Amino acid sequence: MTPEEFRQAGYAVVDWIADYWATLPQRPVTSQDPPGTLAAGLPAGPPERGESVEAVLADLDKLIAPGLTHWQHPGFFGYFPANTSGPSVLGDLVSAGLGVQGMLWATGPACTELETVLLDWLAQALDLPEKFRSAGPGGGVIQDSASSATLVATLVALHRAAGGRWREVGVEGRYRVYASTEAHSSIEKAARIAGLGRDGVRLIEVDPQSRAMSVPALRAAIEADRAAGVVPALVVATVGTTSTTAIDPLPQIGPVCAEYGVFLHVDAAYAGAAAICPELRFGHAGLEYADSYCFDPHKWLLTGFDCDAFWVADAGELVEALTVLPEYLRNAATESGAVIDYRDWQVPLGRRFRALKLWFVLRWYGVEGLREHIRRGVTLAARFADRVRADDRFELVAPHPYGLVCFRLRGPDEANEQLLAAVSGTRRVLLTHTRVTGRHTLRLAVGAPQSTEVHVDEAWDIISGAAAGLVPPG
Amino acid sequence: MTPEEFRQAGYAVVDWIADYWATLPQRPVTSQDPPGTLAAGLPAGPPERGESVEAVLADLDKLIAPGLTHWQHPGFFGYFPANTSGPSVLGDLVSAGLGVQGMLWATGPACTELETVLLDWLAQALDLPEKFRSAGPGGGVIQDSASSATLVATLVALHRAAGGRWREVGVEGRYRVYASTEAHSSIEKAARIAGLGRDGVRLIEVDPQSRAMSVPALRAAIEADRAAGVVPALVVATVGTTSTTAIDPLPQIGPVCAEYGVFLHVDAAYAGAAAICPELRFGHAGLEYADSYCFDPHKWLLTGFDCDAFWVADAGELVEALTVLPEYLRNAATESGAVIDYRDWQVPLGRRFRALKLWFVLRWYGVEGLREHIRRGVTLAARFADRVRADDRFELVAPHPYGLVCFRLRGPDEANEQLLAAVSGTRRVLLTHTRVTGRHTLRLAVGAPQSTEVHVDEAWDIISGAAAGLVPPG
Numbered sequence: 001m002t003p004e005e006f007r008q009a010g011y012a013v014v015d016w017i018a019d020y021w022a023t024l025p026q027r028p029v030t031s032q033d034p035p036g037t038l039a040a041g042l043p044a045g046p047p048e049r050g051e052s053v054e055a056v057l058a059d060l061d062k063l064i065a066p067g068l069t070h071w072q073h074p075g076f077f078g079y080f081p082a083n084t085s086g087p088s089v090l091g092d093l094v095s096a097g098l099g100v101q102g103m104l105w106a107t108g109p110a111c112t113e114l115e116t117v118l119l120d121w122l123a124q125a126l127d128l129p130e131k132f133r134s135a136g137p138g139g140g141v142i143q144d145s146a147s148s149a150t151l152v153a154t155l156v157a158l159h160r161a162a163g164g165r166w167r168e169v170g171v172e173g174r175y176r177v178y179a180s181t182e183a184h185s186s187i188e189k190a191a192r193i194a195g196l197g198r199d200g201v202r203l204i205e206v207d208p209q210s211r212a213m214s215v216p217a218l219r220a221a222i223e224a225d226r227a228a229g230v231v232p233a234l235v236v237a238t239v240g241t242t243s244t245t246a247i248d249p250l251p252q253i254g255p256v257c258a259e260y261g262v263f264l265h266v267d268a269a270y271a272g273a274a275a276i277c278p279e280l281r282f283g284h285a286g287l288e289y290a291d292s293y294c295f296d297p298h299k300w301l302l303t304g305f306d307c308d309a310f311w312v313a314d315a316g317e318l319v320e321a322l323t324v325l326p327e328y329l330r331n332a333a334t335e336s337g338a339v340i341d342y343r344d345w346q347v348p349l350g351r352r353f354r355a356l357k358l359w360f361v362l363r364w365y366g367v368e369g370l371r372e373h374i375r376r377g378v379t380l381a382a383r384f385a386d387r388v389r390a391d392d393r394f395e396l397v398a399p400h401p402y403g404l405v406c407f408r409l410r411g412p413d414e415a416n417e418q419l420l421a422a423v424s425g426t427r428r429v430l431l432t433h434t435r436v437t438g439r440h441t442l443r444l445a446v447g448a449p450q451s452t453e454v455h456v457d458e459a460w461d462i463i464s465g466a467a468a469g470l471v472p473p474g
Numbered sequence: 475m476t477p478e479e480f481r482q483a484g485y486a487v488v489d490w491i492a493d494y495w496a497t498l499p500q501r502p503v504t505s506q507d508p509p510g511t512l513a514a515g516l517p518a519g520p521p522e523r524g525e526s527v528e529a530v531l532a533d534l535d536k537l538i539a540p541g542l543t544h545w546q547h548p549g550f551f552g553y554f555p556a557n558t559s560g561p562s563v564l565g566d567l568v569s570a571g572l573g574v575q576g577m578l579w580a581t582g583p584a585c586t587e588l589e590t591v592l593l594d595w596l597a598q599a600l601d602l603p604e605k606f607r608s609a610g611p612g613g614g615v616i617q618d619s620a621s622s623a624t625l626v627a628t629l630v631a632l633h634r635a636a637g638g639r640w641r642e643v644g645v646e647g648r649y650r651v652y653a654s655t656e657a658h659s660s661i662e663k664a665a666r667i668a669g670l671g672r673d674g675v676r677l678i679e680v681d682p683q684s685r686a687m688s689v690p691a692l693r694a695a696i697e698a699d700r701a702a703g704v705v706p707a708l709v710v711a712t713v714g715t716t717s718t719t720a721i722d723p724l725p726q727i728g729p730v731c732a733e734y735g736v737f738l739h740v741d742a743a744y745a746g747a748a749a750i751c752p753e754l755r756f757g758h759a760g761l762e763y764a765d766s767y768c769f770d771p772h773k774w775l776l777t778g779f780d781c782d783a784f785w786v787a788d789a790g791e792l793v794e795a796l797t798v799l800p801e802y803l804r805n806a807a808t809e810s811g812a813v814i815d816y817r818d819w820q821v822p823l824g825r826r827f828r829a830l831k832l833w834f835v836l837r838w839y840g841v842e843g844l845r846e847h848i849r850r851g852v853t854l855a856a857r858f859a860d861r862v863r864a865d866d867r868f869e870l871v872a873p874h875p876y877g878l879v880c881f882r883l884r885g886p887d888e889a890n891e892q893l894l895a896a897v898s899g900t901r902r903v904l905l906t907h908t909r910v911t912g913r914h915t916l917r918l919a920v921g922a923p924q925s926t927e928v929h930v931d932e933a934w935d936i937i938s939g940a941a942a943g944l945v946p947p948g
Binding site for chain 1: 475476477478479480481483484485487488489490491492493494495496505507509510511512513516519520521522523524525526527529530534537538539540541542543544545546552553556557558559560561562563564566567568570571572573574575579580581582583584585587588590591594595596598599618619621622625629632640641642643644645658659660662663665666667668669670671672673674716717772778779780796798799800801802803807810812813821822823824825826830833834836837838839840841842843906907908909917
């Protein structure tokens with residue numbers, strides 16, 4: 001494809017996306033196609049000869065779009081949001097066009113340096129502790145996801161816990177990772193990948209009300225493990241758990257980690273973005289104790305997946321844990337010690353120029369624009385929670401400090417399952433569920449860029465209406 | 475940013491990329507800016523208020539482009555190519571615009587199904603063994619890179635070697651991974667991440683001529699380990715090593731793995747793409763023995779990073795090794811067993827709609843168009859090798875079955891280092907280096923979409939000219 005062919009086809013694809021966004025509110029938020037529908041609609045093999053971009057765009061409309069869950073739809077309130085935005089898409093487009101491979105500083109100097117600077121900008125915007133800025137021994141990097149950040153933190157923690165021997169001998173003896181029972185499944189997955197198995201993770205009980213990690217229970221677990229010859233390697237504290245956005249108490253967890261020399265990683269995948277607003281920084285109290293920290297601009301900060309921002313206080317330790325330097329990657333810049341080679345900060349070797357999308361987003365919206373976006377989400381969630389609170393048939397199951405509201409019908413789990421099914425069946429609104437103290441609970445997470453009061457109110461109307469048949473009038 | 479604002483800004487970014495590609499040949503292939511140049515040119519913090527896309531594009535020209543290594547430049551012959559192309563960029567653009575999160579089938583049915591079908595298409599185009607097609611127990615998935623594919627293969631191999639106990643107890647006892655001394659550094663990195671340490675990897679000697687793994691040495695290593703109570707878990711065989719594109723002998727390695735029950739992963743990251751041409755499938759002889767296989771469309775198949783195509787013969791085993799299912803991800807489709815949830819096929823939870831770029835590429839070029847691209851690279855490499863062969867000052871260091879030519883000045887390493895520095899200094903051509911049997915060797919890898927005879931000839935003229943001052947006339 002020549003540059004001129006790309007120009008013409010590029011306009012057409014830009015138009016397709018603009019039209020897609022403009023028509024999103026009219027589309028059903030989910031597909032009703034049964035499994036296998038798209039697969040059955042595609043040819044059995046690739047075309048032998050080339051086709052036009054128009055033909056592909058036509059199939060995008062005919063075959064792909066009807067089979068999607070529309071994450072940017074104003075009625076999408078499932079999971080956590082996975083925001084994107086125009087400037088993010090444009091930054092990603094530039095990245096794709098440049099086709100730069102940023103594994104080493106030498107293979108993309110500007111790719112590396114923009115990332116370092118942007119992570120400093122973000123740290124400043126969120127008012128993260130100074131130790132995470134690149135001016136000192138710390139610094140930031142973009143990972144694909146919080147799962148990978150947790151994995152990297154686990155590896156550095158093992159490196160430290162084994163006194164540096166881990167690189168050579170691997171997992172020898174027994175190590176333990178601690179997180180609350182409400183923590184994300186990626187912690188167990190990271191421990192499994194790192195060779196600790198499920199037994200290498202100890203899930204610490206939470207306070208029944210706040211759903212936050214019990215610090216006495218954490219201390220007791222660490223002490224019991226030490227007494228049994230198990231080395232406590234890592235505590236993962238969560239700011240904004242997946243089920244209910246509970247906040248583990250860093251000001252109390254931090255000193256325990258310091259006392260026992262345990263690496264502390266703070267996972268604020270969803271809620272960290274809120275800290276761009278000064279009044280929403282409460283979750284970060286005690287963050288100065290953390291050895292590493294991450295949040296996902298790709299969740300709630302208008303930056304498309306994949307963009308997890310991960311910081312460490314000691315980049316040297318991280319590089320020591322992960323680096324392998326074969327001859328074919330040696331170069332003068334690396335050997336000068338004056339540059340960052342981000343391949344040593346992550347699992348894969350290769351890396352895209354992901355800082356561009358963050359740059360486009362920060363410059364288009366400015367910090368003030370991003371604050372507005374977060375505040376709108378919090379306000380919309382509060383508006384929805386007010387509706388729930390005002391209806392005796394329902395109960396709020398947890399506080400809603402951010403953009404997530406957890407609620408349920410007062411009544412059996414079955415009624416709540418039926419409610420979720422009925423709401424989903426309208427295909428106007430997507431909600432997901434969780435369990436809180438064993439009870440089936442509905443989650444409404446605000447954050448899609450197009451969601452407004454209209455859509456939150458529509459969601460409530462649908463939920464409220466669907467509930468009418470399931471419980472006696474309140 | 476409204477859809478209409480996106481439309482206008484989108485056209486401008488498409489123009490920027492088309493102009494960038496059109497002007498690439500006139501740009502220096504590398505930057506001469508010292509470390510810190512870009513960082514010093516950027517503001518100390520993010521803007522408080524939003525700016526225009528035009529302002530960002532102006533800075534892209536002023537600040538970013540001069541600080542890049544241009545991987546799509548016709549004079550880029552370093553490392554392995556990291557191709558992209560117009561249709562790939564457009565597919566990625568659609569993916570960014572949709573902003574779909576494909577972690578589960580339910581969160582993006584079409585995202586999941588297109589990927590399954592496209593990996594079947596690719597398997598067909600490369601004539602991979604039937605067992606990797608999704609019709610049976612096997613199937614394919616897109617990983618970000620071959621590094622991650624190797625890691626996943628390592629984890630499944632451990633799961634199998636430990637008789638399924640690995641999920642629960644982690645690495646207990648000693649396991650070994652085998653690869654040749656020429657294999658990629660990602661194998662050591664994967665073993666380290668998996669908790670095996672460097673001691674968990676045994677690098678098997680290669681034949682001095684072919685640089686391919688010695689099968690008797692592999693067998694001896696496996697037997698010695700078994701005798702010492704170490705469990706042989708994984709052999710990683712390489713088709714097209716990074717240094718010289720050597721090909722490990724699968725027809726002999728396969729039976730050894732079968733005999734000792736060792737998982738066999740085949741890493742064809744670079745060279746696998748060549749198998750789209752029937753006459754270039756020689757590297758895949760014996761592939762029917764493999765438990766898993768990967769190659770990178772993002773290296774040599776005109777598909778932008780990140781797109782590693784990874785297949786397993788037994789997807790059930792893979793999912794068993796990696797799955798963790800928290801309540802908030804449970805859904806009816808998953809429980810039906812009728813769908814693929816690709817989150818269980820990879821390290822991270824989240825995933826982009828990467829099949830789209832592959833779809834755009836396969837449809838725009840057709841299989842014939844991709845074959846032409848590969849053949850052009852092989853022909854250009856042969857053309858360059860002919861120049862080297864015809865000049866007595868130089869020697870070819872290894873065969874060049876694909877698009878990579880390894881060569882050196884007959885003479886000391888220092889002369890070759892000086893040659894590389896002189897060539898790099900022109901900033902017209904980028905070459906990298908390696909060591910072959912201990913000797914400093916230059917690598918010229920053809921593959922950038924814009925590279926033609928003109929650029930390969932220019933590379934030779936520059937190299938030949940620079941050599942004039944370094945060795946006596948031949």
